[in-house]
Amino acid sequence: MKLVIAALCLFAAFATPALAQADDAYAPARAIVADIGKIVTPNGVQETFEATLGGARQVVNVRGSDKDNPILIFVHGGPGAVEMPFAWAFQRPWEDVFTVVQYDQRGAGRSYPLNDPAKLAPTMTPDRYRDDAIELIELLQKRYGKRKVVLMGHSWGSIVGLSVAVKRPDLLYAYVGVGQGIDFREGEKAGMAWTRAKALAAGDKAAVAAIDALAPYPQGDFTIDKADGWRKYAIPYGSLIYNKPDLNLYFQTPRLSPEYSEADRQAWGKGSLFSVMTLWPRLADVSFNSVKKMDVPIIFLLGRHDYTVPSPVAAEWFGQVKAPAKTLVWLEHSAHMPMVEEPGHFFAALLRDVLPLTKDPK
Secondary structure: OOHHHHHHHHHHHOOOOHHHHHHHHHHHHHHHHHHHHHHOOOOEEEEEEEEEOOOOOEEEEEOOOOOOOOOEEOOOOOOOOOOOOOHHHHHHHHHOOEEEEEEEEEOEEEEEEEEHHHHHHHHHHHHHHHHHHHHHHHHHHHHHHHOOOEEEEEEHHHHHHHHHHOOOOHEEEEEEEEEEEOOOOHHHHHHHHHHHHHHHHOOOOHHHHHHOOOOOOOOOOOOOHHHHHHHHHHHOOOOOOOOOOOOOOHHHHHOOOOOOOOOHHHHHHHHHHHHHHHHHHHOOOEOOOOEEOOOOEEEEHHHHOOOOOOOOHHHHHHOOOOOOOOEEEOOOOOOHHHHHHHHHHHHHHOOOOOOOOOOOOO
């Protein structure tokens, strides 16, 4: 879901020798970013390690200024669109109040070369990703001596995260949904309709015809080609990042990441392609429309202009579901990436609406 076309383009870009040579010029900048972001507090934590989850080796990164702070686990989107190499650009303030965990899911990013893709592919189902996340939570609870965690799911990761919240609410202080998916076919339908309306208003007859030609999608065959077939028109209208149709520089953020080497960026491109091609057809009938009650507090942080994973679909479900506590926050100048688009407002919501839920009663 975040963003198939970008993943394919990135794979092509990062596989070129020219970029490998150009990346040498970014080494001093990466060193600066690493130094600025270094955790130096006495009780801080900054580590990257391998964990075997559901039989698959996966890379986990943990950062925070105080290990006594609650854990917040970020479940990245895609499938295969890792957030670890982007996190330096928005995550640092979070680390003062949370111990923040990023992990590259099975078949993605730095985890991609650790496993045989042929053996991994049959295991790549929504349920397996959910159970990987549960295993990770239990591992982190033991490693850091925590009772519960905050789980944040973004885009495809919101499907994983909400599934965890449904199955194991006992593990969580709260579930935070960002770019929240609810029903894949319904979301694709809403995104296509929005994009078609934008193209029609702009007089782009070729785009309208191309979107119409995708029918009966999202019914029938659920293919990545058709998912990309409308998103390539949606992005210039701001469906991914509001009022920013050109995302070339945004997708170069990982060049400055201290967590990702050139080899890791190559793996990211290959893993994105592998993950989305393998997993997308298995997502067609994933839906939370039958879930009417949650047993954990839920917070949705939604970009008002998100039509990559259309926010109105998530808002409608949120309005109907019952939960011990629930908060819907609209980021008015954001689309699908509100933590990047409105980092101040996003962090304020974490402080105001999420952090208080982690205070255990005495």
